[in-house]
Amino acid sequence: MSETPTMEKHSFQTEVKQLLHLMVHSLYSNKEIFLRELISNAADAVDKLRFQSLDNSELIAEDPDFKIRITTDEQAGTLTISDNGIGMSKDELIANLGTIAKSGTADFLSKLSGDQKKDANLIGQFGVGFYSGFIVADKMTVVSKAAGSNESFSWSSQGEGEFEIEPSDKAGRGTDIILHLKDSEKEFLNDWRLRSIIGKYSDHISVPVQMLKPAEPAAEGEDPKPSTEFEAVNKATALWTRSKSDISEDEYKEFYKHISHDFTEPMSWAHNKVEGTQEYTSLLYIPKNAPFDLWNRERSRGVKLYVQRVFIMDDAEQFLPVYLRFVRGVLDSNDLPLNVSREILQDSSVTQSLKNACVKRILSLLEKTAKKDPEAYQHFWEQFGNVLKEGLGEDFSNQQTLAGLMRFSSTHTDSAKQDVSLDDYVSRMNDGQDKIYYITADSFETAKNSPHLEVFRKKGIEVLLLADRIDEWAISHLSDYQEKKLVSVTQGDLDLGELENQEEKEQREQLEKDSASLIERFKAVLGDKVKDVKVTHRLTDSPACVVSSEGEMSAQMARLMAAAGQSAPEIKPVFELNPEHQLVQHAAEQSDAVFEDWAMFLFEQALLAESGSLNDPGTFTKRLNKLLLAK
Incomplete structure (x- = not known):
């Protein structure tokens, strides 16, 4: 040319x-x-x-x-x-x-x-x-x-x-x-x-x-x-307008590739025609693999909207919540005007009704997949699980359904693989157990090896191990499942209820009385660094741990907010001591000057185990060296 x-x-x-x-x-x-x-x-x-x-x-x-x-x-x-x-x-x-x-x-x-x-x-x-x-x-x-x-x-x-x-x-x-x-x-x-x-x-x-x-x-x-x-x-006939019995699996798969521009086949789909007070047809797909920009909440999302077979818009986001942004499909309504705009959709009661129907259809499809093909659902969870968790805090009307779709790691297997459902957990609960226990941490290894789990491991009580960044925020919105309260093992006073026999309760009360003067010595040294000092009932092998008060923002959540550049309230932990541990008993035998170093060391060691870092690691190292060289 x-x-x-x-x-x-x-x-x-x-x-x-x-x-x-x-x-x-x-x-x-x-x-x-x-x-x-x-x-x-x-x-x-x-x-x-x-x-x-x-x-x-x-x-x-x-x-x-x-x-x-x-x-x-x-x-x-x-x-x-x-x-x-x-x-x-x-x-x-x-x-x-x-x-x-x-x-x-x-x-x-x-x-x-x-x-x-x-x-x-x-x-x-x-x-x-x-x-x-x-x-x-x-x-x-x-x-x-x-x-x-x-x-x-x-x-x-x-x-x-x-x-x-x-x-x-x-x-x-x-x-x-x-x-x-x-x-x-x-x-x-x-x-x-x-x-x-x-x-x-x-x-x-x-x-x-x-x-x-x-x-x-x-x-x-x-x-x-x-x-x-x-x-x-x-x-040359819109596929969603045809009868399901006339459409082959291959046709459904190719139509998905057409509307999504995805190279791979979908995991599953739901095709429904509804007649009655509202008339509409929906064909919704769940992809097999996550798109590369899944975590961009501002990316284009939603379904293709048709009104009476006439194409209206791509990515009609009003019909899907953000946590289902991976879903693709077509929605064809007879109840919306042909000149419908995004602004009209935003405030339309018809839109809200169609959205509710689409969400229930998708969640039902996921439930069926989880029951009929656990392997396929496990792959879905690995691809989209962290996005689905957003729904716990954004969709309260479907929260229990979403909770049933969640998958976690747990102490049942100590595997990092997230394949434990809340139904699995409930089915394995000990006699007398009325709570679902969990722990959140920065990493799976930190969660699995946390000292907070010691008494639970000793008693054979399963604990969910949550280590994804979204977990702390998501789980904070889920108070219960199947009338079983969800309880963090790192927050509040530990109450094992019927899982603790009368003899254990009496021994605990006696230990608290015997350790009263020791607790006061620790309080005097730690002062306003802590909210309180208590005898622990969580630990069997470790000398001490820190916990958050009931209803207070957890240290993990505070760290996440700080990482996101948001201000978080100052949180003073509750310091829990194991008076039967050799290090604590050794500290109790020291003079006040040496005891002060031991008290600070045990406190900072507990902070390090809980958060993985200290504000002043240099001073901690010097104190540790000093104690190691002491005769």
Whole structure:
């Protein structure tokens, strides 16, 4: 193509260059998916114009029949995907095809390892889209005319460093994507091959995907006449409007890939048509793998919204809470107005009703998966568990259902694997036990080895081990499950109730009386560093520990708030002593001056065991060295 004064050259965004290289080299074994992606994009362009035409019918007056056409030119070696949808202006061509607008792109690229198989899965989670065309083409040309515009432009690139933009003379609205196929990819000029790919991946597209009818057999002695008539090669019926019995598993899976641009298959889905006071159809999917930007709560989320089969918007977030941001799907309502906007959805009672129904449908689907296929649910939990935990503090109406879906590590196995449900825990509770015990910590090892667990291990009482950053916040919103109170083993006075016999209670009371003077000595040394000093009933092997008062913010929560840059109230711990421990007894025998060092050492040692750090580790080290050298 010769350069003219009207031609402009632009450089790709850096991330586009990286992604193009990785895509071409990682997706070679799944190259046919380029056609699925380009047809999906064309269908989206048609949906967007269909919606805009509700307010401005002039946009489609000259060509009211929406369609996608696939044509080939064997001599030129080109494959063209054309649509008469919304089209793109010059600025939109540059923005949409020269950059990747997804947030977190750099973070996504940093996770790519160079292992083609693993990278293919990651790229699939990111979404391959338009750039997948370069898997089979060494050059792509895009000619587009925005609906309602008199101008059209051509975009072209060889998928390396640059792309070119220049005016074109396209007649009708929409977009033509012309792939100049590599010599090794000419199989995609074959009519039968294209039809089979469309049938496999795009049968569910609600827009007719057309190809030229096969040529009529020529009469003897005559040359065959090329066909000029187009026919639809897909069902062209919105998949969610069809009866469930008429839809195959493969069709459901391909439709998921179409709406999510996910390369992998979904874990499960729920397809429901509701009639009565409200009429709507929902098709909701739970992905198998988490997207790379799952933890960005501001990322686009939600379902595709249709009203009476007419596409209204992508990512209608009003129908899903933030903690279900990984769910994909379609919602088609007969009870919303066709000109519905995001602002109207925000305050609509119909929206709230549909949202409640969708949430219950998804949670029910997760419950069924957990019961019928624990292995699949375990994989789901490893991918999305920490996001689901957000619901404990954000969705109180479904809190008990969500609690039943939680999975934890526990002292039952001492394994870091989170595979213990609250139902599992309750089923194993000791006779007389009426509480669910848990501990939160910065790491699994810290939780598992905490001195607070000593009496629980001695008595064979299971304790949940919570070590994810969100756990402290999430569990603080869950007060009980199945009428069993959830209790932190690091907060408040320990009351084991019926798990402690009368003899043990009497021994505890006697120990408190015998240790009264020792407790006073510790109080005198520690002063306002602590809220109180008590005899412990948690410890069997350790000399001391620190705990938070009942109802007070835990030290773990305070640390999390500080790490997030938020101010937290000053928390003075309760210091609990084990008077029967040799170190405590040794300290009690010392003179006041030496005892002061022992008291501070035991206190700081307990703080270190609980939080993993000290405000003044230097002084602690000097004091420890001094005590070690004392005779």
